[in-house]
Amino acid sequence: MVSLRVIDTKRDLAPVPAVALEDVSIVYGGTGGPAYEAVAPTSLAVGNAEFVAIVGPTGCGKSTLLNAAAGLLKPAGGSVSVFGQPLAGLNAKAGYLFQQDALMPWKTARDNVAIALEVADRPRAEALEKAQAWLTKVGLAPFADRYPHQLSGGQRKRVGLAQVLIRNPKILLMDEPFGPLDAQTRIIMGGLLLDLWATDRKAVMFVTHDLEEAIALADRVVIMSAGPRARIIGDHAIDLPRPRDVAEIRLEPRFHALHKAIWGQLRAEVLKAYGGTP
Amino acid sequence: MTPIPRGRLLFWQVLVAVVALTVWQVGATVPIGGTYLLPKFFFSTPADVGARIWKLFATGSIWKHLWITLTETALAFIIGAVGGVVFGFWFARKPMVAAIFDPYVKMANALPRVVLAPIFMLWLGLGIWSKVALGVTLVFFIVFFNVYQGVKEVSPVVLANARMIGMSERQLFRHVYWPSALSWVFSSLHTSVGFALVGAVVGEYLGAAAGLGYLIHEAEGVFDVAGVFAGMAILAAFVLFIDWIVTKIENRLLVWRPQPAGG
Numbered sequence: 001m002v003s004l005r006v007i008d009t010k011r012d013l014a015p016v017p018a019v020a021l022e023d024v025s026i027v028y029g030g031t032g033g034p035a036y037e038a039v040a041p042t043s044l045a046v047g048n049a050e051f052v053a054i055v056g057p058t059g060c061g062k063s064t065l066l067n068a069a070a071g072l073l074k075p076a077g078g079s080v081s082v083f084g085q086p087l088a089g090l091n092a093k094a095g096y097l098f099q100q101d102a103l104m105p106w107k108t109a110r111d112n113v114a115i116a117l118e119v120a121d122r123p124r125a126e127a128l129e130k131a132q133a134w135l136t137k138v139g140l141a142p143f144a145d146r147y148p149h150q151l152s153g154g155q156r157k158r159v160g161l162a163q164v165l166i167r168n169p170k171i172l173l174m175d176e177p178f179g180p181l182d183a184q185t186r187i188i189m190g191g192l193l194l195d196l197w198a199t200d201r202k203a204v205m206f207v208t209h210d211l212e213e214a215i216a217l218a219d220r221v222v223i224m225s226a227g228p229r230a231r232i233i234g235d236h237a238i239d240l241p242r243p244r245d246v247a248e249i250r251l252e253p254r255f256h257a258l259h260k261a262i263w264g265q266l267r268a269e270v271l272k273a274y275g276g277t278p
Numbered sequence: 279m280t281p282i283p284r285g286r287l288l289f290w291q292v293l294v295a296v297v298a299l300t301v302w303q304v305g306a307t308v309p310i311g312g313t314y315l316l317p318k319f320f321f322s323t324p325a326d327v328g329a330r331i332w333k334l335f336a337t338g339s340i341w342k343h344l345w346i347t348l349t350e351t352a353l354a355f356i357i358g359a360v361g362g363v364v365f366g367f368w369f370a371r372k373p374m375v376a377a378i379f380d381p382y383v384k385m386a387n388a389l390p391r392v393v394l395a396p397i398f399m400l401w402l403g404l405g406i407w408s409k410v411a412l413g414v415t416l417v418f419f420i421v422f423f424n425v426y427q428g429v430k431e432v433s434p435v436v437l438a439n440a441r442m443i444g445m446s447e448r449q450l451f452r453h454v455y456w457p458s459a460l461s462w463v464f465s466s467l468h469t470s471v472g473f474a475l476v477g478a479v480v481g482e483y484l485g486a487a488a489g490l491g492y493l494i495h496e497a498e499g500v501f502d503v504a505g506v507f508a509g510m511a512i513l514a515a516f517v518l519f520i521d522w523i524v525t526k527i528e529n530r531l532l533v534w535r536p537q538p539a540g541g
Contacts, residue, residue, distance in 0.1 A: 072438055090441060102439035106457040106534045115453060116443040149536040167443060 016084040017045035018171050018203030019069050019094075023078035026064045038064050040229040041078055044222060048083075048170075049201035053214035055266060056224030057273030062207040063099075063175050065224075069205060070096050070173050082171070094171040095164035099179050103148045103159055109135060110144040113162045120167070134162035138192060154185040158192070165196065172197075172204045178213070186210075190217055190246040198243055211266060215258050216246045223266055226273040234265045299324045322504040330508035344516065346489040350406050350478035351520070354413025355471055359421045359463065361414065366425025366459065376426075387419045391477070395484045404485055413477025420470045421463055428462030429455050464531050467524050475517060490516065 026039040039061040046052045054062045067073035068080055071090040080087040082094070103112045113131035118124055135144050138158040148156055157177060164172065178186040190213060197204065208214050214221045215238055223234035240254060249255055282290075305316035306323045334340040369376040369383075395412055402408040432454055440454050463470075482491025490513050497505025 070442060072442070092444065094442070096439065096442040098435050098439055100433075100435045102433075102435045104436060104440070104453065104457070106461065107453075108534075119443060119445045119449050119453075147534040149534070163443065 015047060018048045018050070018083060019044075019046045019205065020081045020084075021045070021065065021069065021078065022081070024065065024068055024075040024080060025077040026061060026068060026073065027076035037076075037229050038227055040231045042231050043078075044232060046171075046203050046205055048203055051197065051204040051206065051217060051219045052222060053206045053208060053218035053220070054222045054224060055208060055211050055214045055262075056230065057226045057266075057270045058209060059273065060224045060227045060269070061230040062209075062224055066096075066173050066175050066205055066207050069171075070094055072096075091171070091173075093169060094173050095167055095169035097157075097160050097164050097172070097174045097177040099176040101148065101156055103156060103163070105148050108145050108147055109140060109151065109155075109159045112148070112159055113166055116163050116167050130166055131162070134166045135159070137196065138162045154181050154189060157181065157189060161193070161196070168200075170202060172202045172206075174204065174206045176208055177206075179208070186213065187247050193217065194242075194244060194246060211259065211263060212250060215240070215255060215262070216244065216249050221262060223262065223269070226269045233269070234262065236262050319501070320503060322507055326504040327507040327511065330504045331511060334508060334512070340493075340512065343489050343493050344512075346406060347475070347478050347482065347491070347516070350409045350413060350481070350489065351471070351474045353406070353410045354477050355417055355474040357410065358414040358417025358474065359470065362418045362421025362423075363425050363459065363463065365418075366422045367429060367455070369422075370426045370429035371455075383419075383422075391415050392480060392484075395481055398481070399485050404487060409478045409481030409486065409489070412481040413474040416473035416477045417470045420466055420473060424462040424466045425459045428459035432458045461532060461535065464528055467528055468521060471520060471524050472517070475520065479513065 021042060021044045023041040023043055024039065025037065025041045028036045028038055042065065044052075044054075044065070054065065056062050064073060068075045069087075069091065071080070071087050071094075082091055103109075104115070107115065110128060110131050113134055114124070114127040117127035117130060132141070132144060135141050135158075138161055140155060140158050140162070143151060143155060148159070151159065160177070178189045181189060194217060204218075206214070206218060211221075218238055221234075221236045221238055222232055223236070224230050225233045236258065238258060240249060240252070240258070302316060302321065303324050306314060306318050306321050308314075369379065391412060394415060395408070398408040398411040402411055437450070437454060440450055445453065478489065479491035482489035483495045484491075486492040486495075490509060494506055494509035494513070497503075497509060
């Protein structure tokens with residue numbers, strides 16, 4: 001892929017990753033209680049326009065790592081840099097799609113999306129117009145005036161996606177975004193995400209515990225070990241061709257080969273997370 | 279439970295009133311075994327009470343009292359609510375302040391507010407302000423605790439999300455904390471408006487020159503039982519009327535909230 005990025009310094013000849021975690025470790029507690037080291041020093045780089053899925057057993061610290069990349073959580077050790085710049089405070093270049101419902105329940109779908117532009121001092125009329133366009137893109141145009149409680153779980157996720165993407169962030173952080181949805185809706189949402197991503201490739205960090213979802217969506221699948229002291233134990237390139245059909249691709253032989261190879265590694269960790277009992 | 283048809287329900291509801299009023303009227307006017315079950319002197323009769331209510335409205339003398347009570351209620355609610363919102367926000371955002379004042383807030387709230395009435399009378403006189411003050415002390419704490427709760431219990435995910443889409447502290451206040459706190463205030467609207475009215479009426483009862491509480495107290499002072507019951511009936515209707523208005527306002531403002539099942 002040809003990069004059109006302006007080269008500003010001599011050392012900047014190698015492509016700068018969108019997000020680079022270097023020896024990031026995350027520790028909970030410590031003052032007044034026993035410290036719990038959730039994530040051992042871990043390094044991970046996500047290239048520009050690269051879609052990386054992070055898979056691991058429940059409670060392994062995947063989300064914690066994502067929060068460190070978002071600037072919501074300060075790592076105990078190591079450093080986070082965004083396009084080569086050390087991260088201080090919140091990551092302004094990133095959009096974050098949460099696992100839980102994060103929409104403001106007192107705003108309609110349209111207002112929830114528009115507010116993301118309004119807080120950046122864009123005129124309200126323009127924000128509303130763009131919000132409507134984004135709701136159309138995620139297939140929710142007729143539901144713009146509904147409040148979150150009047151939408152289904154999948155529809156709320158679509159609004160969330162529009163709210164994140166309307167700001168045009170360079171980096172997309174997703175924390176098991178489709179986790180609470182049913183299997184069919186997850187596949188549809190995965191397809192929608194890939195369609196949107198194909199038209200405007202952002203760097204994506206996609207946390208999930210669903211290996212099939214990870215392989216179907218990502219360029220790279222990173223495996224984390226069971227916590228405590230979780231770390232990255234595998235990094236697999238997914239060479240499935242794009243564009244992909246999220247539902248159909250699961251039937252391809254290459255998908256199965258990848259799944260088999262990665263699952264062999266993941267399985268041991270999942271068993272560990274459940275205390276060795278399958 | 280299958281719902282009773284509307285017409286049938288109304289029939290039974292009216293029947294309850296008719297039976298109660300009949301028992302009252304008969305007990306007060308027909309001697310049973312030489313004694314009245316409900317002596318007129320203590321219980322009056324529904325007919326007399328009805329006539330009294332009619333007279334109060336026909337002469338128009340009731341309007342002044344209703345207006346005074348309504349004014350006191352509205353002022354008590356507005357002042358108490360504004361104070362509660364301001365202090366609720368302040369305490370919720372400054373845990374240090376909340377921690378320091380915690381025992382005093384609890385103490386002030388534990389005090390039965392009626393005992394403050396004589397103090398307010400002394401300070402503010404027999405006019406409407408002593409009643410407003412009493413209502414404020416009731417409304418303030420309800421709104422205060424609800425706002426405090428509302429700000430404290432903003433979903434951490436909604437808050438983190440709002441920060442990630444780039445909201446400043448000021449914008450968080452306007453788009454997240456404020457609507458969340460308001461929703462708690464509105465959900466306690468019935469209670470706080472009700473307490474504002476209680477403050478007004480109790481204050482009037484203890485010493486005033488006008489208002490529904492005064493009307494009842496005055497009738498009681500001259501053993502005018504029909505007057506007491508007439509005052510009570512008007513007060514009940516007045517409360518229902520205010521409650522109806524509050525419900526209308528609530529439905530309008532809390533349109534974004536999921537309706538409770540069957541509501």
